[in-house]
Amino acid sequence: MNPERTFGHGGLNGFLEVDRLLDGIGLDEDDVAWRKEFIGFDETDEQRLNDLEPLLRDNQDEIADEFYDNLLEYEAARDVVERSPKGVEQLKQTQRAYLVSLSTGDYDLEYFENRARIGKLHEMLDMPLKQYVGQYGVYYDLIMRRVNERVQEQVVTSIEEWLAEREEDADGGLGRLSGAFGFGSDEADSEATDGLEESLEDAVRDAIDDGMGDVLSLLRIINLDMQIATETYVDSYAQNLEEAIDQHEQLAADVESDVENPLEELHEASEVVSRRAEAISQHTEAQAATAEEAANEIDEVSAAAEEVASVAAEAREESERTERLAGDGVEAAAEARRELGAIEDATERVETAVGELESRTDEIDEAIERLDELAQRTTILASNAKIESTRGDAGDETMAIIADEVNSFAKQTKRDLDAIETALEDVSEATAETVEAVTETSTRVDQGGERIRDTIESLERIHDAARSTAAGLEDVATATDQQAHSIEATAESVEELSRSAEQVADAAESVAAASQEQTASLGEVSAAVGRLTDVEPFESEPVYERVSREPDTGADHDPGPELEFDAETTETQ
Template sequence: MNAESHDSRQFHVSAAERELRLRFIGFTETDAQLLHELEPVVKPHAERIVDAFYANVALHPVLLDIIERAGSTVERLKAKQRTYLLEMFGGDYGESYFARRLGIGVVHNRIGLGPQWFLGSYAGYTRMIVPLISRRYRWRPFKAERAIEAFNKIISLDSQLVIDTYVHGVTSELSGALSDYTAFVERVAAGQLDSRVALPANKELARLGLRLNEMTTSLSEMASRTGNASHRLTSMVTGLLDAVGVQSSGASQQAAAINETTSTLEEIRAISRQTQEKAETLGVTAERTRAEGERGAEIVDKTVHDMELVRAQVGDIAEKILALSEQTHQIGEITGTVNSLAQQLKMLSLNASIEAAKAGEAGKGFAVVAAEVKELAEQSQQATIQVNAILQDIRRATDKAVMATEEGSKGVDRGTQMVQMVGDAMQSLMEAIREAALSSQQIVAAVRQEGIGIDQIATAMREINNATRQAVDSTQQTKQSAEQLGALSSEMLDSVRIYRLES
């Protein structure tokens, strides 16, 4: 702090305060007169007293250092010290005296000369001046005592003023430093981190100010780092939110696709089940058709066998036609048998037609054969009717009977051939039916395997769907955390923006 600010620390003592202090030490007009009477006694010795005073100062390097740092010299100070000494015996102890004494105290306080040194100088003055007073009034001991008492009173008054000046200086210095530090702290609290406090002359206060400046520098660096970290954190959170948004959108789309795929799989599984049911029904039908086909083949074989019997019987008729009249009864029985066979063949052909109709396209050929068999059965029946008629007229038309027998034999041959053809057709149909049954079984097995595979895929898709839902939930939680982190970053930036950092 400059000299002007130090000089402003000098305080004024009012007239009432001066009167109170003088009365407190018992200083009267008589004391003032006694001191003034001593001026001629002290003045001749003033140079010697001042020289002795500074000779003692020279013994203490710390005092010489204070004088040098104050920009003064011992010779210059001797003149001022002589004036100061003689003013103690000037006789005027009013306002101007107080002001000069307080001013000296301010200067001493400003250059760092503590009261211990200034008060110590009074002991030197007392040691050298009291003997002068004693010699002056050696024949008047009472007055000498009164003069020495007056000298001690003015020494006491000067000591009070020095102490008051020092205390007021220290208090003012502390008050000024406190005011400066308070204003500085308020500026820092307002965000002016580029502000610095001026360091006072007092070492302890300067050390405190230095620590305050260092603390503010550290706070400025911390705020700067916090701001930079907040900016980086904001950028990172923005990138994280963008990534989370993309991930959330992708996960939602994936979840929608998985749901659609799962629905499609459910439809496919339902269709597969229907297909399996139809395939199983087809297998049952094919198996039943195969069984019926085998039965039809057996019937055809039996029919062929019966036709062979008919052919043998017709042969017998041809051989025995001459004895027809004698064997009319047997022929009647045979024609009855033939008629019965024709009826059975007709029924077989009817059953074959029904089975052919059930076989669909594969049974069309068999239906034709069945129709032929039916026709042959009807012809056989008609033949038996004719045979019966012939039996009635056998005696009248033997020749005609022989011819009819021959025609019957030929019809039997044709019927046998037709039945053989039906048998061949039935064998082919049986092979087709067996293959169809085998294929239907394979279809059933394949559809079952397909259903198992679809079930496995559906299960896997459900697991994927659950995992996707968890991923979507996790993404939402991550987004919420990122938003909270972004809000925290914004709060950090807002808290840093109030500070004005160093450029």
């Protein structure tokens, strides 16, 4: 299978109009023949390229790898590769097929049609022309290195063949070789000459000429490829230019059609504007007078606002003082609450002590009853002893004394018990009164405590209200200050409005004159719009006469992206 047919027929070809492309660049058999003749490409070049096929085929993998390794170092090249529907490995295969096709083509119209397709595909991928042409510099380096090695091998082979032809001479071997290079030592040798022997020099020159012929053949076919591919770019630029011209002409016609009625309406509207401008001037003068009156009234409002702000500030100070007093009252109430708690505790302790006193009084009553009983018994005992003493026994006198003492003790005890009982009765009455007083005191303490608690709660509410009032008054004062500033700003704005109204009145007077000038200018605008359609049609030159090269911009070296053929490829081995 011919390798040149293995690329240039990929997925993007569905978007490519080949016939229109060929017509656009004028590519036909006569054009191909003229191009070949112009650069001297003939059958000899075709034969030389065919002879180079083994060299190119053997080095196709290495050249494709090095080519893409170099290109992918540049971001611009990577961007184009990413836009291609094929991956890097597929592109390398395409590159290998292209390399081999340089030496296996028929170099006819079909060959160059395929080259035109390749160039157009690069342009469709938005590869800049400078990159497309620049990448050939990389290609030259990769191919010419191999060709250079081939030329050197040809020169060495020529020398070896020259030596082989002279092996039968008597002076063969190393001596013959050194003599060929002018190193002979026999001065008498009439055949010795300076420099290389003429036959060896001719052989070396023939080998170098043959190698340079191969180089020129490669350069010529690649130059033809570049011509065709570059013209696809130029054709695209020309097509875009023609489309732009068509769009311009259509736009001019549309503009003329679109503005015709608006211009007439604008002409009529300008006359209306002129009349209304005069009315605006009159209204503006009245507005200026009204604005001045409003400014005077706002000055009065501003003075009143400042007075309100002053009163609000005084009220705020009084509210703050009330808040402080309420706070002191809350603190005093809190202290009273603590004292009330202590009184309640003491009252409870008194009630407890009175209860214990009543209990102790009952115990004393019981003891008094026992003592009373004892006194009665003692009295009886004393009476008995007294009776016994009257009988006249020896111990009667003693018993009489004892009886007297016991009787005296009993009487005294009786009197003491009566006094204690009387005191206890008094204590019992006092205790009852104390209990009653304590009960009443406890009741009053409870009532007073409740009132104190109510008072504390009221003071707290008063304190909160005073605090809220103080905060509100401060907000009022702040708002009043802001209002005063706003009124002052409004007064300034009204004054500015008054001045602006005067300026507008002055400007409105000139609107009528400007409107009249505008009416006169509309005629000129209409004439200018009409000239948009008077553009002469753009006559393009033949494409091959318009081929241009983009100038070197001095940017960093960027040979551009790969020679991407967007094709289905096969192995060419």
